[in-house]
Amino acid sequence: MATGRTHRPATRSRGIPEATVARLPLYLRALTALSERSVPTVSSEELAAAAGVNSAKLRKDFSYLGSYGTRGVGYDVEYLVYQISRELGLTQDWPVVIVGIGNLGAALANYGGFASRGFRVAALIDADPAMAGKPVAGIPVQHTDQLETIIHDSGVSIGVIATPAGAAQQVCDRLVAAGVTSILNFAPTVLSVPDGVDVRKVDLSIELQILAFHEQRKNGEERDERADRDERPPRDTGQAVAATVAPAAEAAGPGANAAQGPVAGAVPGASPKGPDGDVPAVMPA
Amino acid sequence: MATGRTHRPATRSRGIPEATVARLPLYLRALTALSERSVPTVSSEELAAAAGVNSAKLRKDFSYLGSYGTRGVGYDVEYLVYQISRELGLTQDWPVVIVGIGNLGAALANYGGFASRGFRVAALIDADPAMAGKPVAGIPVQHTDQLETIIHDSGVSIGVIATPAGAAQQVCDRLVAAGVTSILNFAPTVLSVPDGVDVRKVDLSIELQILAFHEQRKNGEERDERADRDERPPRDTGQAVAATVAPAAEAAGPGANAAQGPVAGAVPGASPKGPDGDVPAVMPA
DNA sequence: CAATCTTTGTGCACGCGTTCACAAAGACAT
DNA sequence: ATGTCTTTGTGAACGCGTGCACAAAGATTG
Numbered sequence: 001m002a003t004g005r006t007h008r009p010a011t012r013s014r015g016i017p018e019a020t021v022a023r024l025p026l027y028l029r030a031l032t033a034l035s036e037r038s039v040p041t042v043s044s045e046e047l048a049a050a051a052g053v054n055s056a057k058l059r060k061d062f063s064y065l066g067s068y069g070t071r072g073v074g075y076d077v078e079y080l081v082y083q084i085s086r087e088l089g090l091t092q093d094w095p096v097v098i099v100g101i102g103n104l105g106a107a108l109a110n111y112g113g114f115a116s117r118g119f120r121v122a123a124l125i126d127a128d129p130a131m132a133g134k135p136v137a138g139i140p141v142q143h144t145d146q147l148e149t150i151i152h153d154s155g156v157s158i159g160v161i162a163t164p165a166g167a168a169q170q171v172c173d174r175l176v177a178a179g180v181t182s183i184l185n186f187a188p189t190v191l192s193v194p195d196g197v198d199v200r201k202v203d204l205s206i207e208l209q210i211l212a213f214h215e216q217r218k219n220g221e222e223r224d225e226r227a228d229r230d231e232r233p234p235r236d237t238g239q240a241v242a243a244t245v246a247p248a249a250e251a252a253g254p255g256a257n258a259a260q261g262p263v264a265g266a267v268p269g270a271s272p273k274g275p276d277g278d279v280p281a282v283m284p285a
Numbered sequence: 286m287a288t289g290r291t292h293r294p295a296t297r298s299r300g301i302p303e304a305t306v307a308r309l310p311l312y313l314r315a316l317t318a319l320s321e322r323s324v325p326t327v328s329s330e331e332l333a334a335a336a337g338v339n340s341a342k343l344r345k346d347f348s349y350l351g352s353y354g355t356r357g358v359g360y361d362v363e364y365l366v367y368q369i370s371r372e373l374g375l376t377q378d379w380p381v382v383i384v385g386i387g388n389l390g391a392a393l394a395n396y397g398g399f400a401s402r403g404f405r406v407a408a409l410i411d412a413d414p415a416m417a418g419k420p421v422a423g424i425p426v427q428h429t430d431q432l433e434t435i436i437h438d439s440g441v442s443i444g445v446i447a448t449p450a451g452a453a454q455q456v457c458d459r460l461v462a463a464g465v466t467s468i469l470n471f472a473p474t475v476l477s478v479p480d481g482v483d484v485r486k487v488d489l490s491i492e493l494q495i496l497a498f499h500e501q502r503k504n505g506e507e508r509d510e511r512a513d514r515d516e517r518p519p520r521d522t523g524q525a526v527a528a529t530v531a532p533a534a535e536a537a538g539p540g541a542n543a544a545q546g547p548v549a550g551a552v553p554g555a556s557p558k559g560p561d562g563d564v565p566a567v568m569p570a
Numbered sequence: 571c572a573a574t575c576t577t578t579g580t581g582c583a584c585g586c587g588t589t590c591a592c593a594a595a596g597a598c599a600t
Numbered sequence: 601a602t603g604t605c606t607t608t609g610t611g612a613a614c615g616c617g618t619g620c621a622c623a624a625a626g627a628t629t630g
Contacts (some may be wrong), residue, residue: 019587025494029473043607052475056589063609071595071608088494089501096493103392110388113473113490118497157500158493181503182496184489188314188398190337198499200492204469205398207485208381208443209310209373211467212403214483215442216374218466304617328577341580341619348579356578356625 016087020061024084026051027058031081043074095122095156097180099171100163101131101141104186108162109137122154127167144171151178158182165189301372305346309369311336312343316366328359380407380441382465384456385448386416386426389471393447394422407439412452429456436463443467450474 030050034042044062048055062068062075068083069075085091096114098105101124108114109124124141126132131141142150150156159180161168168187175183182198185191188206191199315335319327329347333340347353347360353368354360370376381399383390386409393399394409409421412429419426427435435441444465446453453472460468467483470476473491476484 017587021498022491022495024498025488025491026475028494030475044609045607050475054589056591057587059607059609060588067609069608070597072597072606074607087498089497090494092501094493094497094500103388103395107388107392108489111489113488114493117490117494119490119493157504158496160493182500184492184496190311190315190335196503198496200496202487202489202492203310203398204393204396204487205402205404206307206310207469207487208379208399208404208445209313209375209402210307211443211469211483211485212374212379213306213309213372215379215467216377218481219442302617329579330577339619341621342617344577344579345618352579354578355627357576357627359577 016064020064021088023051023053023057023061024088026053027061028081028084028088028090031077031084034077035081039077041070041074041076044069047075090118092118094119094158095154096120096158096160097123097125097147097150097154097156097175098160098162099125099144099147099175100161100167100187101126101136102162102164105160105162106136108160108186109139119158122156123150125150127163147171147174148178151175151180156180158184160184160186161191162186301349305349306373308336308338308342308346309373311338312346313366313369313373313375316362316369319362320366324362326355326359326361329354332360375403377403379404379443380439381405381443381445382408382410382432382435382439382441382460383445383447384410384429384432384460385446385452385472386411386421387447390445390447391421393445393471394424404443407441408435410435412448432456432459433463436460436465441465443469445469445471446476447471 027047030047031042033050034047042050044055044059048058051058059069062080065083065087068080082091096119098108098121101109105124105126109121114121121137121139123146124136124139125144125147126141127144129143132143134141151159157180159175159182161171161175161183163171165187168185168189169191172183172185172191172193176193176197181196183191183193183200185199185201186203188203191201193199312332315332316327318335319332327335329340329344333343336343344354347365350368350372353365367376381404383393383406386394390409390411394406399406406422406424408431409424409426410429410432411417411426414428416426417428436444442465444460444467446456446460446468448456450472453470453474454476457468457470457476457478461478461482466481468476468478468485470484470486471488473488476486478484
């Protein structure tokens with residue numbers, strides 16, 4: 001799956017392994033489907049198949065939540081839906097703001113999967129003044145100037161960043177400063193955040209690259225893997241190669257100017273950031 | 286990671302660990318940024334910071350590719366860009382089709398991160414006849430009827446599914462039958478595919494749910510964690526609870542009837558499919 | 571050429587996650 | 601009640617991934 005994991009050292013918040021937490025939404029979806037079909041109970045085998053995992057893994061996952069099954073019968077669907085929802089915190093309302101209303105931001109705003117799980121789009125924010133007031137998914141877009149006010153007034157603690165890479169860190173800093181403690185980042189940049197803030201990343205091109213790797217392995221044993229295997233290249237091949245790989249500039253932005261702290265260095269501090277400007281299409285990575 | 290990992294048993298294609306493969310795109314992005322700033326070399330420490338990982342991990346990752354560094358100096362940026370690109374298979378052109386041109390599909394079509402890494406959008410496909418011919422991102426949308434022809438003529442091996450959940454499995458089957466061997470799935474459904482086909486999943490709401498879990502843990506020790514901890518619920522709480530958790534139907538759809546191998550066999554029964562509710566406005570595939 | 575300094579590459583240990591396999595628990599039939 | 605059958609819950613083994621720590625390698629300086 002989309003990759004998206006952060007570099008946080010797998011906190012294992014309260015006994016439940018991180019890997020298990022990541023699968024709970026999967027189980028919940030399958031269970032919800034069963035619930036709608038009025039299926040009263042499921043065995044671990046059936047549910048595991050529906051969720052696409054191993055049944056032993058599923059049982060172990062559930063064992064971290066408690067003993068919510070009946071031996072010889074299986075799990076009560078409705079009860080399990082409730083327990084998992086509660087464990088994930090979906091029994092409460094989560095106001096969310098989406099920053100960067102390009103194609104992707106608009107798609108997210110329209111995405112039905114949010115509302116159906118307790119996530120409510122509290123506001124849409126964009127830096128383009130021309131967007132201000134325009135309704136997207138029935139919600140008027142507000143200007144970035146309002147960001148702090150919106151966060152504060154709506155009590156938002158989860159922010160979604162769908163801006164171009166160049167603007168992401170800046171937006172992130174403002175969100176965090178305003179009180180947001182969880183961020184879902186769609187911009188192709190590594191965000192630095194202070195401790196206590198969770199970041200999850202979704203990078204569409206990364207997923208494709210991973211697929212390409214496996215794809216290459218499938219058809220690709222007969223390819224040109226011979227000559228260029230271990231040759232020391234001319235030190236000045238630079239431009240040519242770069243042009244081949246990435247003809248269009250990527251401009252991940254100077255934000256990634258490594259060299260900050262010794263290792264991690266999550267510096268919420270200033271970020272000159274330079275030009276980001278463009279918000280034309282979607283994340284011109 | 287957004288997650289998005291499939292249930293394939295981590296094939297470790299050719300010695301390179303799956304976890305390492307998943308990080309290579311990360312390194313590549315950071316390196317590309319350095320390349321554009323004309324930085325000749327980087328140390329593992331610097332690059333690791335830019336990519337948001339541990340430096341020891343980075344060095345070990347690179348060691349799987351070969352000895353591409355110079356002790357006392359670091360790594361040649363351009364050379365490393367080339368090596369990683371080649372390893373990922375990005376030195377060749379990958380035609381891609383996107384099926385389901387709703388908000389999300391359109392966002393993907395416009396996404397710049399594809400073209401800049403060797404991925405070329407060969408075609409856009411949608412089931413809505415009204416969409417046919419309409420240009421999105423400069424590419425005319427074609428009707429689903431053309432799917433097989435397009436795949437065949439363009440030699441596409443990677444497909445992106447951005448349809449509603451209810452249509453995903455059907456589209457998937459047709460893609461696979463037409464020769465696609467790698468699928469990036471944005472629909473909230475578990476796809477069943479034959480061996481040899483790779484599936485990676487990106488589920489936006491899953492990422493948010495994971496964030497919600499951690500968010501709950503942060504502010505939430507003083508919450509209502511007492512009373513409803515281990516109570517055996519009335520067996521008929523069903524509807525009420527379901528309504529609370531998921532007011533809008535989601536209907537991940539029975540499409541997930543894995544039922545291929547022996548272990549799978551989940552509810553092979555008929556699938557009236559019913560209302561797929563979720564993702565109404567978006568993705569009218 | 572020798573000494574020193576920097577940084578890579580990796581052996582090793584540890585912890586997490588996955589999977590197997592089975593005893594315990596309950597349902598159900600007789 | 602007793603026995604059988606199904607399915608859970610989990611102890612234990614295994615394998616992968618991560619991070620430490622250091623020797624080896626090369627640059628650099630005197």
